[in-house]
Amino acid sequence: MRKHIRAIVLTAGVVAVAILIAVVLAMLVPGPRVIVPMVTRNVSPPAELDTSATRMSSSGLYRVSFTSVIEPIPINQIHNWTLHVETTDGHPVNDAKIGVTGGMPQHGHGLPTRPRVTQHLGNGYYVVEGLKFHMTGRWEVRFDISSSARSDGVIFSLLLQ
């Protein structure tokens, strides 16, 4: 009799495992696009998001880099950045007029402040004052740079936690 029960339990175990495997395999039919968000549910940054602090401007005229006076970039705290602008062959750009805009592309709103370039420090370095980020998530900060009649823009992406 005991042998009999053991056989039943064993068969049940095999059937249970088979059912689970069948379910997992069936999940592959809708594909990973459906399953991955179900399992992870975490909104991870798009893999291609480039958050580097040095970038070429969109038409390739300038190489631009920023450093935040406060690192890591804080949430809810107004602070300054230093911006460096140089030509592709590495000459600092000293006569640039620079406009600052930005926002959260996924939320459809801009920056909570109106930051400005307030000072040229020489050697291609500029002070950007009044930056503030009042939410975590993905931000963009855009600098429109014009010097000697050549204008170009650069967008930095930030992922703030």
Added chain:
Amino acid sequence: MKANRVLFALVTLIIIGIVVCNLRTRMSRLTTSEIIAIGALWIGSLPPLSPDPSNQYADDPRAATLGQKLFFDVRFSANGKVACATCHVPELNFQDGLPLARGIGTTTRRTMTVVGAAYSPWLFWDGRKDSLWAQALGPLENQEEHGGNRTYHAHLIDEYYRAEYEAIFGSMPDLRRLPRSAGPGANFEAKSAWEAMAADDREAVTRIYANVGKAIAAYERLIRPGPSRFDAYALALMDGDAAAMQAAFSPDEAAGLRLFIGKAQCVRCHNGPLFTNNDFHNTGVPTVAGLPIDTGRAQGVPQVLADEFNCLGSYSDADKNHECAELKFMIGEGQELIGKFKTPSLRNVAERSPYMHAGQFTTLEDVVAHYNVAPIATIGDSELEPLHLSESEIQKIIAFLKTLNGRNDVGPRFVRPPK
């Protein structure tokens, strides 16, 4: 044979059940970014209060003592019955529980709490003041609140607080020849008397008045929020102490927190250890019948720019070349300001009904239901999008919000009038 089949089915179900339950608990574990988000809300991440460069007396204990006396002193009102503490009741988390504040008359907005206000760069629902001391000076001259004027208040300081005042701020000018009531506010007689005064006298009185605000601010800086049950949960989470986490939160409260930082997106604006970004947002809160149209930040911006007590004004102690960044880089105009109001802190929110800038909602159910539906704004454009929360999810968020109650971090001698 029948018994065999039942046994077979039972064992199969039990095995599947165990595997599925295991997977579910594994999946319900918080992700790294969720843990970071919760840690950022923990009260332990609240930094020490930065100095207020516009108020050189902000951290002077003598100024705080004087400020505390002024905060509770009903003599600084037209009818001798209204003090700051009339609306900012210490026992009620320094607010009044009313939809619209009541002083001499009734105002058009809800009283905001003083707790943690020192951390905000902007004061009032519309941010028409940019420091705690400038804020304190608004109600003292508002005809619906204290109903006083600055010369009247200066005389009171001279008569009742002269020694303390002079010990902090220096010698008191001779006020005897000045009118009893005079100030630039709405009262016609006081305004005429003010305009008849010499510019030097007006300056001297306004200086005393600014110092009144600076003393009150020094006191208000001591009123900070204390830890809540949520903070015990957050600390346990960061310590990886599952037992302490379970002791702190029920499964519904934990689920509510997860919704708060996830699907419901509350944390977008209610972020940081004070559960506010201290910024301005249009959330489509309904207007109130009988009240004037309230455009919020759109009317606060021109007021703070014109305010003689702002960070860049002559009564501010700030180095105007290097400080006052919030004011200098503020968004100064535009459609985007219309209908925006300041994000309030959510600490002790369950004890602070009614909600919104004119007490539009009575319960937390009303509030979360509003965010869930995201109605079109009556003024400006709402930033909300429908959340598609189920009734059970709404209840979980509310269960979580109730864990934010905690005793304020204020010494007992600061919550009553000093002797």
